[in-house]
Amino acid sequence: MNAAAFTLAILGLHWCMCTNGDNSWTLKKLTHKPRSLSQERMKELSDLSNHDRLTKVELAPMLMPRVPGTAGNTKCQQHIISRLQNLDWEIELDEFEENTPYGTKPFTNIIATWDPHAPRRLVLACHFDSKYFKDFEFIGATDSAVPCAMILDLAYTLDKYLKKERKQAQDVTLQLLFFDGEEAFRDWTDTDSIYGARHLSQAMKNRVHPMNNEDGTNLLHGIDMLVLLDLIGAANPRFSSYFDGTSKMFDRLIRIEKTLAKQDLLVSHSKTANQYFNTRRRGHNGIAEDDHIPFMKKGVRVLHLIPMPFPDVWHTQSDDGHHVDHDTVDNLNKIMRVFVAEYLHLPV
Numbered sequence: 630m631n632a633a634a635f636t637l638a639i640l641g642l643h644w645c646m647c648t649n650g651d652n653s654w655t656l657k658k659l660t661h662k663p664r665s666l667s668q669e670r671m672k673e674l675s676d677l678s679n680h681d682r683l684t685k686v687e688l689a690p691m692l693m694p695r696v697p698g699t700a701g702n703t704k705c706q707q708h709i710i711s712r713l714q715n716l717d718w719e720i721e722l723d724e725f726e727e728n729t730p731y732g733t734k735p736f737t738n739i740i741a742t743w744d745p746h747a748p749r750r751l752v753l754a755c756h757f758d759s760k761y762f763k764d765f766e767f768i769g770a771t772d773s774a775v776p777c778a779m780i781l782d783l784a785y786t787l788d789k790y791l792k793k794e795r796k797q798a799q800d801v802t803l804q805l806l807f808f809d810g811e812e813a814f815r816d817w818t819d820t821d822s823i824y825g826a827r828h829l830s831q832a833m834k835n836r837v838h839p840m841n842n843e844d845g846t847n848l849l850h851g852i853d854m855l856v857l858l859d860l861i862g863a864a865n866p867r868f869s870s871y872f873d874g875t876s877k878m879f880d881r882l883i884r885i886e887k888t889l890a891k892q893d894l895l896v897s898h899s900k901t902a903n904q905y906f907n908t909r910r911r912g913h914n915g916i917a918e919d920d921h922i923p924f925m926k927k928g929v930r931v932l933h934l935i936p937m938p939f940p941d942v943w944h945t946q947s948d949d950g951h952h953v954d955h956d957t958v959d960n961l962n963k964i965m966r967v968f969v970a971e972y973l974h975l976p977v
Contacts, residue, residue: 652844654748654800658853658930661801663881663971668892670977671885674970675894675963677786680955683962687712687785688778692950694766695759695774697810697824698734705757705777706737709807712781713741716788718805723829730815731761738825739807741784744795747802748839751972752855753780753965756811756825756920760944770950771940773811775862779962780805786966790975801853803973808920817918826920834927849927854878856932857921860943861961864954866936869907871916875932878972882906885967894963896956905961 666674690708693701710720723738739757742750755776759769768774784791784805791803810824833848854875860866870879883906889895890903898904917939921931942948970977 652846652850655846655850657800658749661853661972663968664974666967666971666977668888670970671889671967672892672894673977674786674966675889675892677966678959678962680959682785683778683782683958684955687781688770688774688950688953691757691774691777692768692770694768695757696761697736697758702758702809706739706809709739709757709777709781713784713805716784717792718743718784719745723825723832725828727810727824727828729824730821734810734814734824736809736824736828738809738829739805740829741805741807742802743791743804744799744802746798747800748851749801749853750804750851751801751853751969752804752806753783753858753969754806754808754855754920755780755858756808758809758812758825760812761814765946767944767946768949770948770953771860771862771942772944772948773859773861774950775953775958776858776860777807779858779861779958779965780807782962783966783969786962787969787975790970790977791973793976794973797976799974801973803969804852806855811920822918823920823922827923830923830927830929849924849929852924852929854930854932855921855924856934857919859917859919859933859935860939861934861936862953862958863936863940863942864957866905866940866957866961867907867938868905868934868936870910871933872931874930876910878932879906881971882964882968883908885964885971889960889963889967895960898956898960905957905964 691705695702695705718741721740726733726735755773757777760767808825813822836848838848838851870876886903886906890898890900925931942952
């Protein structure tokens, strides 16, 4: 992770459908309207939280060094894959090798898709690797074991609703991306960082989607929005909206937090003020470089959920799991659960 500024104009963010044929389905993301849930349905989703499952089943197996090419990295891959296979997700692995400052390393991205036949996908993403430090073993709880655990917990808690939704053959489904190699091995550069995201974004661009079509569309066209979670787990995170193309979706997070808080469904949280999602818009400079960059360069809309400022434990030995604020994580889980259910029109 690097907090260096970059300019959005350089990234060429305007979505361009430069293909032949009828690609009207690719434009539906621009007009898609989530279905707002009642307060009663929000409470139903909120009540699905289970602290022990989140911490002991989802998070604990990931609290170890997870540098690419190490046994810890492989164990975390197996944990993620096993949890999602048990829930009947379709799993694909994007495996490759790439040169690093410490020689050639293996990397594995994990792609989990709920309904692979749906043309459009709401994507939730995070990285599961941890940064290499010569002087100490870095656990990387907030960076990014907790976001991984949150996404796995979301898949578990929404399982029964997703299974109902699958029977209705919707044209938009949920996809989960777990990136390997987000961290730089030495110093953050264009080549020593976001190894997995760079490789997977290109692989998705090269893959025809939907299958056997001749319209020139690929898997990236099928992404409605990439929601990237990173550096989550410390108390009092502050999130802002960074990109105009997803500002309305960010506004939904503001509304969901406010509604849950008024119902007293968020723990250690004000009932009258938003604590996490800011109405204030940030400018286009000072945004953290992260796994979303290669996707944004290729036209994918991004909702970047990364707190500013970064947690105090960022890239220190203290990011070991003991400083995770579980009330905050539980609250954010509830908010994300409602957000995904509303976007996908799940039958809650």
